[in-house]
Amino acid sequence: EKLIVRLTPARFGAAWNHFFHWQYECGRPDAVPDRGAVYLIPFARGVKVQVRGVGGGEDLHIGEESHAVDFQVSTGAVITAARGGRVVEIRERSPGPPTEGRGDSVLVQHDDGTVGQYFSWGLDLKGLAAGKVVQPGDPIARHENPGRSVGYIVHFGVFVPQDGIRKSVPLRFAVGDGGPAALRAGQVYSRR
Secondary structure (H helix, E strand, O other): OOOOOOOOOOOOOOOOOOOOOOOOOOOOOOOOOOOOOOEOOOEOOOOOEEEEEEOOOOOOOOHHHOOOEEEEOOOOOEEEOOOOEEEEEEEOOOOOOHHHOOOEEEEEEOOOOOEEEEEEOOEEOOOOOOOOEEOOOOEEEEEOOOOOOOOOEEEEEEEEEEOOEEEEOOOOEOOOOOOOEOOOOOOEEOOO
């Protein structure tokens, strides 16, 4: 048992009230991202995907999402773990319009404490459960379009929870025959 808050009135006998807001993020706030980490393109081998948006874009991925990547995919595409870790949270079919950031997501905590987020409208997450250990390339979801999205986008980013926000982590992917590289918008990639 651990005390996390204690409320006491400023003046005994006086009327008072209180309000609190509780928020949590998965991951370790003290995590130090492994700068040598290399991520797989998060789709099954041979599936070609176009990068629609990357961190630092004109209108996409700023602040908490500054290093995230959006992939355009076809319905039925298998989404795979870009890096190994443990599934720590699954959110399915949250109601509300896309402008409110609701949809389906999977959070995978890596061994350095960072968390990978896979997000889209219409992820089939059957067979996935919190606590499951995944290796790079393991299937974690299948993309289905429930009719609420445009362009069939899967969003992927990695973060560290710090001071109530998600600090975005720079990403390098295993691409082609060269070394690890950042992805570029408009380019087509497949997992090697």
